[in-house]
Every structure is written in C-alpha cells, then in structure tokens.
Amino acid sequence: MFEAVFDGNLFKIPEITHSAHITYGFWHQALGHLAPSSMDKASRLYSDADIPGKPKDFICSSCVKSKMTRNSRPSTSRKDRN
Numbered sequence: 511m512f513e514a515v516f517d518g519n520l521f522k523i524p525e526i527t528h529s530a531h532i533t534y535g536f537w538h539q540a541l542g543h544l545a546p547s548s549m550d551k552a553s554r555l556y557s558d559a560d561i562p563g564k565p566k567d568f569i570c571s572s573c574v575k576s577k578m579t580r581n582s583r584p585s586t587s588r589k590d591r592n
C-alpha cells in the first residue's frame with residue numbers, strides 16, 4: 511500500500527504508477543480469479559492492459575481453498591447408529 515505524507519498544508523499521496531498493476535496476481539484477482547487459460551485470452555484481447563504471463567510459481571491461495579473438498583467419511587450403517 512501507499513503512505514500519505516503531510517507536507518505542512520496537504521497530505522500528499524504518492525502517484526500510483528503503471529507498475530502498481532503489473533503483477534499477474536493483481537490481474538488474476540481483479541478479473542474475478544480467472545483461470546490461467548482465460549488470463550491468456552484476456553492478455554491477448556486487452557494488450558493495452560499489459561497483463562504479464564503467468565509466473566511458474568504462481569499459486570492463488572483463495573483459488574486453492576475454493577477447490578478444496580471436504581474429505582468424505584464412510585457413512586456408518588443404520589445398524590451401527592441404533
């Protein structure tokens with residue numbers, strides 16, 4: 511994030527440069543956690559956005575968690591419950 515600096519009269523906010531939006535992770539989140547194949551399409555369609563290629567070590571923890579499934583436990587038979 512950025513820090514505002516008080517210069518005596520005004521708080522100055524550092525200029526948000528183009529590089530602030532340059533990470534693959536930023537675009538992945540901004541586009542609603544888009545799949546890598548769709549990110550490729552988006553980067554081709556919107557070349558002005560300069561969406562970088564997917565880094566080899568990119569892992570989105572939110573996506574990993576959303577794809578987790580609960581480990582199903584074998585259901586007990588009715589005989590055992592009663």
Ligand SMILES: [Zn+2]
Pocket residue numbers: 538539543544570571572573
């Ligand atoms: Zn994600």
